[in-house]
Amino acid sequence: DQQxxxxxxxxxxxxxxxxxxxxxxxxxxxxxxxxYKKYPAEGPTFLISISSxxxxxxxxxxxxFLNKSAKHLSLHIVxxxxxxxxxxxxxxSARSGYALNFGKGTSLLVTP
Amino acid sequence: EAGVAQSPRYKIIxxxxxxxxxxxxxxxxxxxxxxxxILGQGPKLLIQFQNNGVVDDSQLPKxxxxxxxxxxVDSTLKIQPAKLEDSAVYLCASSPIRRPSSxxxxxxxxxxxxxxxVL
Numbered sequence: 158d159q160q161x162x163x164x165x166x167x168x169x170x171x172x173x174x175x176x177x178x179x180x181x182x183x184x185x186x187x188x189x190x191x192x193y194k195k196y197p198a199e200g201p202t203f204l205i206s207i208s209s210x211x212x213x214x215x216x217x218x219x220x221x222f223l224n225k226s227a228k229h230l231s232l233h234i235v236x237x238x239x240x241x242x243x244x245x246x247x248x249x250s251a252r253s254g255y256a257l258n259f260g261k262g263t264s265l266l267v268t269p
Numbered sequence: 270e271a272g273v274a275q276s277p278r279y280k281i282i283x284x285x286x287x288x289x290x291x292x293x294x295x296x297x298x299x300x301x302x303x304x305x306x307i308l309g310q311g312p313k314l315l316i317q318f319q320n321n322g323v324v325d326d327s328q329l330p331k332x333x334x335x336x337x338x339x340x341x342v343d344s345t346l347k348i349q350p351a352k353l354e355d356s357a358v359y360l361c362a363s364s365p366i367r368r369p370s371s372x373x374x375x376x377x378x379x380x381x382x383x384x385x386x387v388l
Contacts, residue, residue, distance in 0.1 A: 188374075
């Protein structure tokens with residue numbers, strides 16, 4: 158059973174605009190939520206994370222929003238740049254040190 | 270600091286053959302994970318080690334997959350015999366024991382992966 162869902166396989170955005178990637182989860186025991194970025198032939202790299210006690214975390218151009226009641230989180234990238242083109246994975250875990258449950262990923266294409 | 274190292278990067282084998290993958294985590298990281306990523310899917314945990322002990326191997330197909338981390342540092346994952354459905358990227362990740370107050374909650378560091386093709 159897929160506990161973390163990314164329902165949009167792909168997203169195309171113009172350079173300079175906002176990219177919004179969405180993620181839903183089903184397990185109310187999840188405490189930590191992470192976004193990873195993956196380029197072809199490379200391993201996933203950490204982007205940003207949030208704890209369930211917060212509803213927003215910001216790091217430069219990247220902001221993650223968490224809506225616990227809706228079991229939904231989103232990643233905002235503002236402004237989007239061509240170098241942001243990659244596959245973005247949403248992941249969640251019950252505790253620190255526990256394995257991550259990943260979504261299927263969303264492929265983001267930022268066009269000039 | 271050096272990242273997570275994995276080898277080989279690519280491997281092609283016939284079904285029913287055996288194969289082994291190697292992982293060297295970031296120095297000082299106590300926890301090591303092996304994930305399987307099938308094309309079009311997200312990574313899925315196969316096994317998690319804390320030092321040289323197994324924490325979670327509930328999703329490891331133990332009839333054909335085995336893994337070890339003998340000295341609490343590097344690790345090997347073996348498949349014997351391989352099936353067509355084992356074709357995937359095998360990712361190794363490691364993480365330190367870090368307090369959540371660091372803000373990088375449960376961050377895991379991934380290697381480049383080994384792409385396995387079973388023919």
